[in-house]
Amino acid sequence: MKREGLLSVAEARERILAGAAPFHPAESVGLTQALHRILASDLSANLTQPPCAVSAMDGYAVRSADLASLPARLKLVGESAAGHGFDGRVGPLETVRIFTGAPVPDGADAILMQEYASAEDADVAPLRTVARGQFVRARGLDFTKGEVLLRAGTRLGPSQIALAAAMNHPKIPVTRRPRVAILATGDELEPPGTELSSRQIIACNSFAVAAIVATAGGEPIDLGIARDEAGAVEAGIRAARDAGADVLVTLGGASVGDHDLVKKALASEGMALDFWRVAMRPGKPLIHGRLGSMAILGLPGNPVSAIITSMLFLAPLVRALAGDAKARIGQCEPAVLGAFVRANDSREDYLRGSLAVSADALPVATPFEAQDSSLMGLLGRADCLIIRPPFALEAAAGEHCQILRAP
Ligand SMILES: Nc1nc2c(c(=O)[nH]1)N[C@H]1C(S)=C(S)[C@@H](COP(=O)(O)OP(=O)(O)OC[C@H]3O[C@@H](n4cnc5c(N)ncnc54)[C@H](O)[C@@H]3O)O[C@H]1N2
Ligand code: MOO
Numbered sequence: 300m301k302r303e304g305l306l307s308v309a310e311a312r313e314r315i316l317a318g319a320a321p322f323h324p325a326e327s328v329g330l331t332q333a334l335h336r337i338l339a340s341d342l343s344a345n346l347t348q349p350p351c352a353v354s355a356m357d358g359y360a361v362r363s364a365d366l367a368s369l370p371a372r373l374k375l376v377g378e379s380a381a382g383h384g385f386d387g388r389v390g391p392l393e394t395v396r397i398f399t400g401a402p403v404p405d406g407a408d409a410i411l412m413q414e415y416a417s418a419e420d421a422d423v424a425p426l427r428t429v430a431r432g433q434f435v436r437a438r439g440l441d442f443t444k445g446e447v448l449l450r451a452g453t454r455l456g457p458s459q460i461a462l463a464a465a466m467n468h469p470k471i472p473v474t475r476r477p478r479v480a481i482l483a484t485g486d487e488l489e490p491p492g493t494e495l496s497s498r499q500i501i502a503c504n505s506f507a508v509a510a511i512v513a514t515a516g517g518e519p520i521d522l523g524i525a526r527d528e529a530g531a532v533e534a535g536i537r538a539a540r541d542a543g544a545d546v547l548v549t550l551g552g553a554s555v556g557d558h559d560l561v562k563k564a565l566a567s568e569g570m571a572l573d574f575w576r577v578a579m580r581p582g583k584p585l586i587h588g589r590l591g592s593m594a595i596l597g598l599p600g601n602p603v604s605a606i607i608t609s610m611l612f613l614a615p616l617v618r619a620l621a622g623d624a625k626a627r628i629g630q631c632e633p634a635v636l637g638a639f640v641r642a643n644d645s646r647e648d649y650l651r652g653s654l655a656v657s658a659d660a661l662p663v664a665t666p667f668e669a670q671d672s673s674l675m676g677l678l679g680r681a682d683c684l685i686i687r688p689p690f691a692l693e694a695a696a697g698e699h700c701q702i703l704r705a706p
Contacts, residue, residue, distance in 0.1 A: 304576075305576050305578035305646075306574055306576070307577070308577060311587070312611065312615065314573055314587065315573075315587055315594070315596070315615075315616050316615060316616060318573070318594055319626075320620075321474070321622035322474065322475060322477075322622070323451075323622055324339075324474070326339075326475060327470045327471065327473075328471055329470055329471075330460055330463065330464050330469065330471065333455045333460050333463070335454065335455065335513075335514060335515070335516045336454075336455050336471070336476070336516055336621075337452060337473060337516060337621040337622045338451055338453040338454075338455060338473060339451060339473050339474045340451050341449070341450055342447065342448065342449040342463060342468060343445055343446060343447045344443065344445065344446050344466040345466055345468065347443045348440075348441040348465060349436055349438060349440060352437055353381075353401060353402055353403060353436050354379070354398065354402075354435065355399065355410065355435070356410050356413075356434045357398050357399055358397060358410050358411050358413040358434070359375075359411045359416055360379060360394060360395040360397040360403055360407035360409075360410060361373065361389070361408075361410070361411050361429060362389060362391065362406060362407060363428075363430060363431040363433070365391060365392050365425075366425045366428045369428060371392070371425055373392055373393060373425065374393050374394070374421055375393075375394055375420075375421040375423055376393045376395060376421075378395060378396040378397070379397045379401040381399065382401075384401065385404040387405075393406075394411075395407065397410060408432065408435070409430065409435060410434035411425050411427070411429050442466070448466060449463065451622070452623060452624030452625075453624065454516070454625065455471065455473070474622045476516060476517050476518040477516075477517040477545045477546060477617050477620040478518050478520055478542065478545050478546070479512045479519050479520065479544060479545065479548060479617060480539035480542055481505045481509060481512075481521050481522060481548045481550070482522040482525055482532075482535040482536070482548070482549050483505050483523065483524045483525070484525045484526075484527065484531075484532055484535070484549060484550060484560070484600075485524065485527060485551045485552065486526055488500065488501070488502035488524045488551075490502060490523075490524070491503070503675065507602070507606045508548055508550065508613065509521060511606070511609040511610060511613060511614055511706060512609075512613065514614070514706060515615075515617035516617060516618060516621045517621070520542050522535050523535075527560060528560070529560050529563065532552070532561060532564035533568055535549075536549075536568045539593065540590070540593060544593055545592070545620055546594045546596065546613070546620070547595050547596070548596050548613060549561045549586070549595070549597045551598075551599070551605075552597075552600065553575075553585065553597045553598065553599050553600065554599065554600075555584075561586065562575060562586055565590065565595060568590060569590055569591070570589065570590040571589050572587075572588040573587045573588045573589065574586075575587075578646045579611075579648075580648050580649070581601060581603050581607055581608075581649065582598075582599055582604045582611075582649075583646065585608055585612070586598075587612075599672075602672075602675050603651070603671075603672040603673065603674060604672045606678065607649050607684065611649075614706070630703055631686065631701045631702065632702060633661055633699055633702075634654070634661050634664040634700055634702045635657065635659060635661050635696075635697055635698065635699055636664060636685070636695070636696050636697065636698050636700050637652075637653075637655065637664060637665030637696055638666060639693070640685070640687065642692050643687045643688065643689060644689070644690070645690065647686065647687065648691075649686060649687075650666040650670055650684065650685040651667050651670060651674075651677055651684060651685075652667055652683055652684070652685050652702075653665050653680065653681065653682050654682035654683050654704075664685050664700060664702045666685050667680075667681070683702040683704050683705060684703045685701075686701045686702065
């Protein structure tokens with residue numbers, strides 16, 4: 300839906316993702332390199348887990364029928380520890396000391412927890428009955444050899460990496476990381492560590508964008524800072540193409556000022572513009588287009604605007620290009636407002652705020668007083684963005700809202 304001729308946030312995201320055909324050329328990475336990568340092909344188990352019936356508790360391996368009527372006395376005939384086991388067989392009125400993860404010996408069909416046994420030397424008196432199968436993890440309870448447990452397109456988090464390891468894969472096939480070139484623009488910008496004049500500032504945006512790209516599973520390529528001259532910006536755009544970037548992110552120069560050259564420079568290098576400007580605050584002057592096979596995102600220069608638009612548009616684009624099957628699922632969650640918020644205008648608002656726990660199940664999100672998009676000091680303290688849809692009515696503290704957590 301258009302507002303004041305501007306695209307909505309949802310429509311802008313849809314259009315950015317519509318051009319993102321995932322590429323799948325696989326490479327193989329070690330388990331410690333796999334975090335946030337996307338699985339390139341289905342992964343099946345190389346083994347059955349557990350490989351035999353094992354105990355879920357520390358206690359005694361028993362024949363449940365022996366405990367059907369108590370009191371009873373069992374004779375201790377051996378021990379089964381994890382990684383070892385007991386080679387004999389548990390006969391009637393016999394038991395084997397057993398520990399968590401240890402193989403259940405032949406003849407036994409249940410585990411009596413040690414808390415429910417009174418043992419003296421080789422004499423074990425059960426204090427409770429047990430059901431057949433109690434605390435026995437059957438062979439293959441978790442998975443069996445050949446079973447597909449991770450599908451192509453899965454984003455690999457800690458649990459998925461551990462599962463791949465458990466399935467006995469020392470390496471994992473993953474898609475190529477999308478390459479994202481990052482070009483800052485502006486005569487006032489210098490890299491951190493520079494002695495600045497009173498008219499200069501540090502170019503901080505590239506670092507946030509690179510971190511967001513890396514977290515999304517992409518490979519950031521820092522192209523440095525282009526001065527506010529058409530030739531310099533155009534040279535930066537060509538450098539992105541020469542680096543084989545899948546995405547070029549420009550920073551700044553996206554608005555309407557005389558020195559905002561980025562859109563013109565992109566056009567003169569051959570970009571087909573998809574849209575310019577989104578009904579959001581901050582982040583309005585966003586540019587999207589294509590230059591050959593390269594997607595272009597021209598982000599506003601104000602640091603808060605650049606970071607929020609990277610979270611909302613760049614991160615899902617990187618994930619979609621990497622083939623993440625869930626790239627399109629949003630990350631919003633419910634919270635309750637910690638303070639009154641005014642009625643909103645036509646631009647979707649992303650208010651910076653803090654999060655606190657409450658007696659309620661939901662966290663309390665309180666917007667900061669100041670919301671100017673240059674305020675990095677405040678952004679550094681923000682736990683979340685509070686989303687205010689276009690034309691949202693005023694809302695009191697305690698009312699529900701949607702938030703996006705700081706990445
Ligand atoms: N007349 C109008 N003026 C502005 C409008 C408008 O609609 N009409 N929009 C405003 C909005 S909203 C934004 S956002 C900014 C964005 O403008 P640009 O994308 O052209 O950004 P710049 O002018 O280049 O820079 C804005 C601001 O950010 C600082 N900056 C730029 N790059 C970096 C960087 N890499 N790291 C840190 N800080 C950076 C720059 O020094 C400026 O202070 O335009 C409004 N104006
Ligand atoms: O919309 Mo701009 O991104 O507020 O400062």
